[in-house]
Amino acid sequence: MKLMDETDKKQAGADNALPKMKPLRAVIIGAGHRSMLYASYSQSHTDELLIVGVVEPDDVRRQIVIDTYKLPPEHAYASIEQLVAGPRLADIAFNGTMDHLHVQTTLPLLEAGYDVLLEKPIGVSEQEVRELLEAANRLERKVMICHELRYAPFYAAIRERLLKGTIGQVINMQFAENVSYHHIASAYVRGKWNSAKHGGSSMLMAKCCHDLDLMVWMKAGIQPKRVSSMGGRMYFREEQKPEGAGTRCLLDCPHVDSCSYSAKEMYLERNLWGAYVWHGIEHVSMNPTREQKLESLRTDNPYGRCVWVSDNDVVDHQAVVVEFADGCTGTFSLNGNTAKPCRRLHLVGTLGEIEGNLEDGSFTIRHFELSAPHGYREEQVQVDVTDNMHGGGDMRLVSDFLRVIRGEQPSISTTTLADSVNGHFVGFAADRSRTEQKWVHL
Numbered sequence: 001m002k003l004m005d006e007t008d009k010k011q012a013g014a015d016n017a018l019p020k021m022k023p024l025r026a027v028i029i030g031a032g033h034r035s036m037l038y039a040s041y042s043q044s045h046t047d048e049l050l051i052v053g054v055v056e057p058d059d060v061r062r063q064i065v066i067d068t069y070k071l072p073p074e075h076a077y078a079s080i081e082q083l084v085a086g087p088r089l090a091d092i093a094f095n096g097t098m099d100h101l102h103v104q105t106t107l108p109l110l111e112a113g114y115d116v117l118l119e120k121p122i123g124v125s126e127q128e129v130r131e132l133l134e135a136a137n138r139l140e141r142k143v144m145i146c147h148e149l150r151y152a153p154f155y156a157a158i159r160e161r162l163l164k165g166t167i168g169q170v171i172n173m174q175f176a177e178n179v180s181y182h183h184i185a186s187a188y189v190r191g192k193w194n195s196a197k198h199g200g201s202s203m204l205m206a207k208c209c210h211d212l213d214l215m216v217w218m219k220a221g222i223q224p225k226r227v228s229s230m231g232g233r234m235y236f237r238e239e240q241k242p243e244g245a246g247t248r249c250l251l252d253c254p255h256v257d258s259c260s261y262s263a264k265e266m267y268l269e270r271n272l273w274g275a276y277v278w279h280g281i282e283h284v285s286m287n288p289t290r291e292q293k294l295e296s297l298r299t300d301n302p303y304g305r306c307v308w309v310s311d312n313d314v315v316d317h318q319a320v321v322v323e324f325a326d327g328c329t330g331t332f333s334l335n336g337n338t339a340k341p342c343r344r345l346h347l348v349g350t351l352g353e354i355e356g357n358l359e360d361g362s363f364t365i366r367h368f369e370l371s372a373p374h375g376y377r378e379e380q381v382q383v384d385v386t387d388n389m390h391g392g393g394d395m396r397l398v399s400d401f402l403r404v405i406r407g408e409q410p411s412i413s414t415t416t417l418a419d420s421v422n423g424h425f426v427g428f429a430a431d432r433s434r435t436e437q438k439w440v441h442l
Contacts, residue, residue, distance in 0.1 A: 024402055025090040027053035027075075027083065027114075029105055031061040033275050034119050034146070035096030039069075041398040048402055053089045055080055080105050084112040092405055095119060098192070100200025103128040106143065110135050115142040117401045121209045122421065124200045126428045129421050136417055144401045145420040147213045149343075150413035151393035151400065153383040154358045155214060158347070159412060161381075162218060166365060167349030173218060173330040175211050180341035184316060185261045186273040188336070189236045190303045194312035203314035204229075205427045208334050211343065212430075213423030215322065215330045217415070218347065223325045224422060226441045229430035231318030235337060241308035248305055250298045261307045263297050277303040320430045352376075 023046065028035045031054055042049035053075040054065040062076050077083045093109050095102065096119045103123040106116050122145055123129045136143045149155055162170065179188075193199040193206045204212075216224060242259070246252030249263040256262050267277045268290065281288050281296045288296070297304030316336035323329055343358040356363025365379040400411045429440040 021406065023048050023050040024092055024405060025050050025052045026092045026094055027051075027055065027090040028065055029055045029080070029093050029095040029109070030097035030101070031056040031058070031065045032096050035094045036065075037394060038094045038096070038117060038146075038398050041395055042069075045399075049398075053077070053083070055083050080108050084108045088113045090114065092117065092401075098200060099206060100124050103132050106132060107135055110139050110141040110143070113141075115405055117144050117146060117398070119146045120213075121201055121205045121427070122417075122424055124196075124205070126425060129424055133417055133421060142404060143417045144397075144404060144414070145213075145417065146397060147210060147217075147420065147423075148393035148397045149210045149214055149358075150217060150415075151396035151411070152358065154356070154361065154363065155393075156411070156413055157381060157383050158345070158354055158356075158363060159218065161354065161365065162347070163412075166352065167347065167354055167367075168351030169326075169328075170219060170347055170349045171328050172348040173215055173328070174333075174344075174346040175215055175330070176333040176335060176344045177208055177211050178335045178338040178340060178342050178344070179207065181260060181337045181339065182266055182272055183341060184336040185236075185307050186266065186276060186303065188314055188316075189307045189310050189312045190263075190305050191273075191276055194310065194314060196314065198311075202427075202431045203316075203336075204318055204320070204334060204431055205424070206314075208332070209424055209427050211332055211334075212320070212426045213420065214345075215332060216423040216426060217419075219324055219326075219328060219330075220415070220419065222328065224426050224442055225323045225325050226439050227320065227322050227426055227429040227433055228439050229318060229320045229434040230437075231315045231334070231434055233313065233316050235316050236307055236310070236312055238308055241306065245306055245308065247309045248298065250294060250304060253306060263304045267297065267303060268293060273303075277301070315434075318430070318434065320426070322426055 026039065026042070026049060028039050028051060039051050042051050051069040053071060054062060055077045056062040056065065057078050062078070065071065066073065066076050075089060083089065093114045093116050095106055095109070095116055097105050099121055102118060102121070106118055109116055123132060132143065161167070187193050188203050188207070193201070193203065196202050199206060242255055244254055249256045249259070253259070256264050266272045267274070278288060278293065280301055281292060315334070318334040320332040321329065346355045347353060352365060352367040354363055354365050361384070362380055362382045365381060366376045369375065369377045400414055404410050404414060425442055429442055433440045
């Protein structure tokens with residue numbers, strides 16, 4: 001199977017001379033960054049997708065969607081209950097709510113007849129995930145999980161090579177996600193994913209269920225057998241605080257102009273992570289001034305806190321080891337607080353190996369050859385990497401979801417919900433292994 005990009009899809013449509021189809025109607029569930037990104041596909045593909053409604057409890061964000069998509073006020077709801085109480089408004093729903101709300105908001109959508117594109121993680125526990133799987137099967141509804149990295153040309157091309165047997169049987173896989181210092185500080189120390197209690201998920205599941213999904217996907221058809229994991233919160237804790245540091249960067253800290261984690265430098269001077277940082281003062285002004293931002297960081301904005309004096313309790317590093325039913329082993333390393341953010345993989349097979357970094361836009365295939373320099377030959381494979389997030393996978397994911405709903409040929413990256421859950425089960429087992437300090441059998 002071949003990964004279909006936008007050009008492929010349009011050409012296929014032209015070749016087959018298919019009759020023009022009506023655009024699928026969609027409702028946004030939770031008007032946060034992810035849902036709004038998926039919905040934006042409709043702005044450049046009006047023939048495929050039409051946004052017709054929104055469910056969002058926040059008045060300001062709800063109004064943004066109304067204005068953006070010219071929705072009638074009666075199609076804007078404050079709760080899922082209000083949406084499903086009436087006739088079915090759309091064909092599909094983009095669910096981008098917070099982790100702990102994913103399953104409880106998706107179940108009523110399925111009951112009401114919607115197919116759903118659901119942001120990862122699927123749920124916050126194995127029990128939740130199994131409940132959703134059972135409901136989707138019983139109601140015969142389609143649920144696709146937002147594992148966008150499967151759709152990135154980098155990973156899709158590697159999966160194609162594995163299916164062709166390019167490196168033979170895969171016997172070892174090494175994956176790593178390197179999370180930058182400003183990303184981990186913003187999202188997982190100061191931000192809304194800094195605690196399983198607040199965000200609903202561990203850092204492994206909130207940030208890296210992508211990577212665990214990729215590992216299981218590369219071995220599709222071979223079940224993971226057992227999992228071991230270790231890690232913890234080693235650096236972002238009060239005893240690591242620099243001497244004399246305060247509690248808030250712009251309130252009482254003498255290191256505000258020199259600290260690598262300075263809220264002033266990150267969020268004001270460099271304008272990083274603004275979609276998260278300024279959400280709390282949107283009600284003051286949709287376009288807050290610099291003075292309003294300064295006052296917010298000095299007082300009640302959680303992103304103004306010292307990274308060593310926060311209420312975070314998630315790990316800042318974690319290692320995972322997985323054994324598969326055929327004896328293959330896989331390792332995943334979550335490395336928080338790196339200088340350079342990147343995702344790496346190294347797959348070793350019986351006939352060769354594949355190695356690369358997502359952000360480089362290329363990977364290397366090596367094969368045995370005694371007559372070659374160093375005893376092996378190499379092939380460099382270039383892949384298209386766009387400027388959008390997840391290596392160009394976001395919009396390809398939406399396009400593929402729409403194809404699936406229309407009953408057309410899905411891409412190589414598509415899997416059923418029943419397959420998508422396996423990477424999550426590995427993640428839940430890893431967190432259990434880390435806390436209980438033992439192997440967990442699946």
